[in-house]
Amino acid sequence: MRTKGELHWIIPDCYIPADSSGSLESHESICVLNINPEDALLSVTVFFEDRDPIEGIKVYVAGKRTKHVRTSSLKKDEESIPVGVPYAVEVTSDVPVIIQYSRLDSTQPENALMTTMAYPLA
Template sequence: MCEDKGKQNWVFCDGDLPPAGEKEPFGHEALMVTNLNSEQAILTIDILFEDKEPSKGITMLLKEERVICIRLDKPFGDQKYLIPRGQYSLVLHSSIPVVAVFGRLDVRQANLSYYSVHGYAY
């Protein structure tokens, strides 16, 4: 389909899971990854922390010409990894070029906000 679209490495620096809140919609962060290619992507995620050693090698598959929305407040990947509360950065590696964006839903105020952040890609 679009073999040359996207990048194989993405960095999202501002991870910090917001409180879930009392009712829907629950506060969360998510990583959305789109594979525009005609072959599946092998995704590997590393989580870097401010005050402890990184968690590396969280893996999952993304089928060809598909999107995946990874809720970061829930266990994810083949390892069912759960990100602890607090500051972190997320590094995404893919076997083929993909497009990624990071989003956060913050419900701490009555006028809740959802925003997305485009990461650094190389």
């Protein structure tokens, strides 16, 4: 039987806009679907152009559940992702999961919503 999901995912194009307009805040989310009965333990690494990565951020996703993780909430010790800075994300999981990535850009009154599947590394 084919496994549903992967253990290793890459999201190369990430950016939290520094500005928002109106009542919606610009943000990005890593959307995780765990269709397995077991809970998933994810490890997130955030890469930057000009600084060392933030490594080993832990995220739990219950079995047969989904979780939407705003990247602005990811922290390791007191280090977090700054707004207005390009970054990339690597996600590993101890059970196969499916990952989608979404960005809401509300820097203008005409909001833009982008979503794409993350790149799975088999």
